[in-house]
Each structure stands twice: as structure tokens, then as C-alpha cells.
Amino acid sequence: MQKPKTLKPFNTSKIKVLLLEDVNPTAINTFKEQGYQVETCAKTFVGQELIDKLRDVHILGIRSKTKITKEILDEANNLLAIGCFCIATEQVDLKAAGKKGIAVYNSPFKNSHSVAELVIGEIISLARQLGDRNREMHNGIWNKVSRGCFEIRGKILGIVGYGHVGSQLSVIAEALGMRVYFYDVLQLMPLGSARQVETLDELLAMSDFITLHVPELKDTRGMIGAREISLMKYGSFLINNGRGSTVQLPALVDGLKSGHLAGAALDVYPKQPTSNGPHFTDYPDLLDCPNVILTPHVAGATEEAQANIGLEVSTSLIQFINDGTSLGAVNFPQVGLRAIREDDASTARVLHVHQNIPGVLRELNKIFANHNVEKQYSNSKDDIAYVMIDVANVSFTQLQSLYDTINSTEANIKTRIVY
Ligand SMILES: NC(=O)C1=CN([C@@H]2O[C@H](COP(=O)(O)OP(=O)(O)OC[C@H]3O[C@@H](n4cnc5c(N)ncnc54)[C@H](O)[C@@H]3O)[C@@H](O)[C@H]2O)C=CC1
Numbered sequence: 001m002q003k004p005k006t007l008k009p010f011n012t013s014k015i016k017v018l019l020l021e022d023v024n025p026t027a028i029n030t031f032k033e034q035g036y037q038v039e040t041c042a043k044t045f046v047g048q049e050l051i052d053k054l055r056d057v058h059i060l061g062i063r064s065k066t067k068i069t070k071e072i073l074d075e076a077n078n079l080l081a082i083g084c085f086c087i088a089t090e091q092v093d094l095k096a097a098g099k100k101g102i103a104v105y106n107s108p109f110k111n112s113h114s115v116a117e118l119v120i121g122e123i124i125s126l127a128r129q130l131g132d133r134n135r136e137m138h139n140g141i142w143n144k145v146s147r148g149c150f151e152i153r154g155k156i157l158g159i160v161g162y163g164h165v166g167s168q169l170s171v172i173a174e175a176l177g178m179r180v181y182f183y184d185v186l187q188l189m190p191l192g193s194a195r196q197v198e199t200l201d202e203l204l205a206m207s208d209f210i211t212l213h214v215p216e217l218k219d220t221r222g223m224i225g226a227r228e229i230s231l232m233k234y235g236s237f238l239i240n241n242g243r244g245s246t247v248q249l250p251a252l253v254d255g256l257k258s259g260h261l262a263g264a265a266l267d268v269y270p271k272q273p274t275s276n277g278p279h280f281t282d283y284p285d286l287l288d289c290p291n292v293i294l295t296p297h298v299a300g301a302t303e304e305a306q307a308n309i310g311l312e313v314s315t316s317l318i319q320f321i322n323d324g325t326s327l328g329a330v331n332f333p334q335v336g337l338r339a340i341r342e343d344d345a346s347t348a349r350v351l352h353v354h355q356n357i358p359g360v361l362r363e364l365n366k367i368f369a370n371h372n373v374e375k376q377y378s379n380s381k382d383d384i385a386y387v388m389i390d391v392a393n394v395s396f397t398q399l400q401s402l403y404d405t406i407n408s409t410e411a412n413i414k415t416r417i418v419y
């Protein structure tokens with residue numbers, strides 16, 4: 001069988017990768033194996049510092065903290081692709097990236113199990129007041145109590161958002177003897193004996209534990225406030241490992257201090273520090289609430305999850321850079337062509353992102369009229385379209401002319417050639 005040809009970029013120098021937020025070494029190694037130049041940094045950057053860092057970068061890797069706005073993208077003229085080495089992509093202006101021909105990738109579920117396991121740990125810890133007992137012991141206080149401490153067996157777990165994390169959690173919680181109910185805007189198949197309820201209010205009123213697994217959206221911002229907390233059962237618990245904006249923290253503090261809620265576990269906050277260190281200072285009111293477990297956005301932070309995410313996202317990015325394949329990109333028309341074979345030595349692949357307006361393919365076909373187009377695939381998404389064209393028996397000089405002509409078309413956003 002013919003092997004696929006290893007393609008090299010025609011008009012791009014050595015690919016430069018910048019990985020922020022401690023992206024896993026699996027990604028670093030995968031990029032280095034391709035000969036890419038990799039720079040890494042454990043923290044994130046904002047504003048001008050980020051713009052300066054991105055000047056000659058082709059691939060940017062981030063996690064959930066780095067905000068990529070239109071203003072940042074407008075300055076990042078060499079950027080070809082962004083990898084979110086996490087589930088979330090709301091930290092990136094996806095539309096603005098698409099309009100600049102920058103493909104954005106993520107890892108939709110490689111950390112879901114880690115989050116679900118942490119929630120189980122939190123449910124048991126809250127039910128047994130482990131956070132408080134642990135803190136007391138560290139302060140030399142022996143406080144053996146059973147009042148207000150419970151088994152989780154037979155208790156009701158209410159899951160808000162039954163996606164990858166919520167559904168995984170559902171299965172593990174049932175295995176521990178919990179009764180699982182969930183609320184989701186979509187009608188979804190309940191796993192095991194779980195049941196879907198019609199409204200959030202219904203779920204809040206019936207559950208011993210409420211756990212939030214919804215993304216950051218207009219509808220989920222501030223979703224849990226004073227009204228919702230008052231609907232929760234007296235003595236119940238709230239857990240949030242989704243996004244910090246979902247819970248109105250002053251209302252939560254009131255609920256905890258009044259004793260209406262018996263405890264809470266939070267992994268995410270409306271404002272989060274951009275690097276490790278003594279920076280968690282925005283929420284002093286939370287610190288003296290009883291039975292509250294606070295963690296620094298680590299629900300998906302396990303060796304397993306990070307290694308798998310590192311491999312998955314770097315592989316998608318490499319496919320996009322080397323072959324042009326955009327399958328799996330969250331903001332881009334999905335395009336993939338079968339590989340150019342090793343014996344097609346003089347075949348090149350033109351990768352053209354353009355505005356989604358009438359007449360572009362007609363113009364392209366004119367440009368390619370005297371060439372042997374082997375295969376071609378075009379797709380569009382909202383304002384942008386992406387076409388991949390394999391052209392046979394093409395010389396280096398002809399490639400230069402094709403590149404210049406396509407680049408000067410009116411609808412051109414970004415054109416690359418690999419050969
Ligand atoms: N703390 C951490 O380290 C981590 C946090 N996350 C967060 O958890 C969120 C959930 O992750 P996944 O389960 O993978 O997402 P997902 O997209 O698979 O599931 C989200 C579910 O929420 C539902 N939903 C959306 N809006 C809703 C609303 N207003 N009310 C009820 N349900 C609604 C959706 O229909 C979907 O079923 C992510 O978006 C991310 O923000 C994810 C991984 C790690």
C-alpha cells in the first residue's frame with residue numbers, strides 16, 4: 001500500500017508553538033517530533049504582554065485561563081491555529097478567530113472522568129464534614145462529632161447539565177447507592193436508573209446534593225442565586241465544578257451562614273488568579289463559612305486527563321498545520337481530503353480560507369483552469385468557507401504564482417500551500 005507523503009509548508013518558516021498554562025509534556029513532545037519549535041510557560045499572559053508573545057507564533061496552546069479577544073487576534077498576524085487544552089472554548093472569541101482563518105481546537109471529554117471523580121470525593125467529604133475536621137486537626141483540635149454527618153447511600157444527587165461530565169458522574173454516583181435526577185435544557189437519555197426532571201426548580205427542591213455541570217452561557221450566568229438557594233432543601237449541599245459565573249457567591253454565602261445550606265464545594269470562581277501563588281483574595285466571605293471546600297480549578301487537573309488532552313489536541317493541530325484537515329475544529333468549516341501519496345511527488349495542496357460569498361469557487365476554478373486538479377473539497381460555516389485543492393504536476397514556480405494570485409483575490413482570508 002502507498003504511504004502518505006509527508007507534506008512541508010511552502011510559504012511558512014519553521015512552525016513556532018507557544019504553550020501557556022502548563023500544557024502537558026505529551027503535547028510538547030508531539031510537536032517536537034514534528035520538528036516544530038516549542039516555547040512553554042506555566043502561567044498565562046494578558047493584554048500587550050500576550051500580544052508581544054504572539055508576534056511570530058503559528059500555534060498557540062492555552063487552557064481555560066487565557067482570554068483570546070478580537071483585539072489580541074488582530075495583532076497575531078502569523079497565528080494559524082489555537083489549541084484549547086481543555087473542554088472549554090469560551091475563553092476564545094471563536095467568531096473573530098474564524099474570520100481571521102484561525103482554527104480552534106479543544107478536547108471535548110478527556111478530563112470528564114477526572115471531574116466526575118472529584119465530585120464524588122466532594123460529596124462524601126461534605127456529607128462527613130471532612131474539610132472542617134481536617135482543618136481542626138491541623139490546628140490541634142480533636143472534635144469527634146456525628147451530628148450532621150451522613151452516609152451518601154440513598155441520598156438524592158441532582159445534576160444540572162447532563163453532558164459528558166454530568167452523565168459520567170451519574171453512573172458512578174448510582175454505583176455508590178445514590179439516587180440520581182438531572183435537569184438539562186435538552187431531552188437526554190438517562191443512564192442506569194437516573195431520571196430527568198422538567199425544571200431546575202423541581203430538581204433544586206428534591207435534591208440532597210446539587211452539582212453544576214453547565215458551560216458558561218448567557219442562560220447559565222448567575223443561574224444559582226438567592227431564589228434558587230431558597231428553593232433548595234434545608235440542610236442540602238451545593239457543588240460547582242463548572243464555571244464560576246454560574247453561582248452568585250453573595251447568595252451562597254448567605255445560604256451557608258444562615259444554615260439553610262449544610263455545605264458547599266467550589267472549584268471555580270467568577271474571578272480567578274492568572275498564576276499560582278497567594279492570589280486568592282477576592283472572596284474573603286467564603287473563607288469562614290462552615291463546611292466549605294475550596295479548590296483552585298483543579299477538577300480536570302489529573303496526570304491522566306492532562307496527558308490525554310495534550311496528545312489529542314496537539315495531534316489535531318498538527319493535522320491542520322501539515323495536511324490542512326480541519327475536522328474537529330470548533331469554529332471552522334469541516335474539511336478533510338484523503339492523503340497525498342508518497343509517489344505523487346509533484347502534487348501540492350492548496351488550503352484557502354475565504355469569505356463565504358458567491359463567486360469564489362468560480363474565480364478559483366479559473367485560476368486552476370490550466371492545472372490538473374486531482375481533488376477538491378469545500379465547506380462553509382457562517383461567514384467563512386474553506387477549500388482544499390490537491391493539484392498535480394505542479395512546479396515550484398507555478399506554486400509561487402498560484403499562491404500570489406489566490407492571496408490577491410478579494411475574498412481571501414488566509415492561504416497556505418503544503419507540498
Ligand atoms: N473545573 C474544571 O476543571 C472543569 C470544568 N468544566 C466545565 O464543566 C462544563 C460542563 O462540561 P461537559 O459536561 O463536558 O459539557 P457538555 O457540553 O458535555 O455538557 C453540558 C450540558 O449542559 C447542558 N446545558 C446547557 N445550558 C444549560 C442550562 N441553561 N440548563 C441546564 N443544562 C444546560 C447542555 O445541554 C449539556 O448537556 C464545561 O463547559 C466546563 O465549563 C469541564 C471540565 C473541567
Ligand SMILES: O=C(O)C(=O)COP(=O)(O)O
Pocket residue numbers: 063064065085086087088111297298300301
Ligand atoms: O476543561 C475545562 O473546561 C476546564 O475548566 C479545565 O480547565 P483547565 O485545563 O484546568 O484550565
